[in-house]
Amino acid sequence: MRIRLRENGPLVIDLPEGSRYLLGGEERVLERAKLALCRCGHSQNKPLCDGSHKRVGFLATGGELELDPR
Template identity: 65%
Template sequence: MKLRFRENGPYVLDLPEGTPFRLNGEERRLEKAKLALCRCGQSGNKPFCDGTHKEVGFQGEAGEILVEP
C-alpha cells in the first residue's frame, strides 16, 4: 500500500482493487485501486476528495509513504 500526498491536493491511497475498508461502521470494498481522501478539510463528500481544494486555494507539499505487509 502506498499513501501519496499530492501537491496542493488530496491524500491518495494506492490499494489492490477489492480491498475491504470500513466507513461509518459499514464494510465496503474498493471498486478502484485508488482512493482520494480530503486533505483541505473543505470537501462536501468527506472523507473523500471532491476537488474543493482547487476552489479554496489549498496548499500542501507532495510526498509519499510506502507501507509493506
C-alpha cells in the same frame, strides 16, 4: 501499500482492487485501486476528496510513503 500526498491536493492510497474499507461504520469495497482522502477540510464527502481543494486554493507540499504491510 503506498500513500501519496498530492501537491495541493488529497492523500491518495494505492490498494489492491477489491480491497474493503470502513466508512461511517459501513463496509465498502473499492471499485478502483485508489482511494483519495480529503486533507483540505472542505470536502462535502469527507473523508473522501471531492475536489474542493481546487476551489478553496488549498496549498500543501507533496510526498510519498511506502508502507510494509507485515
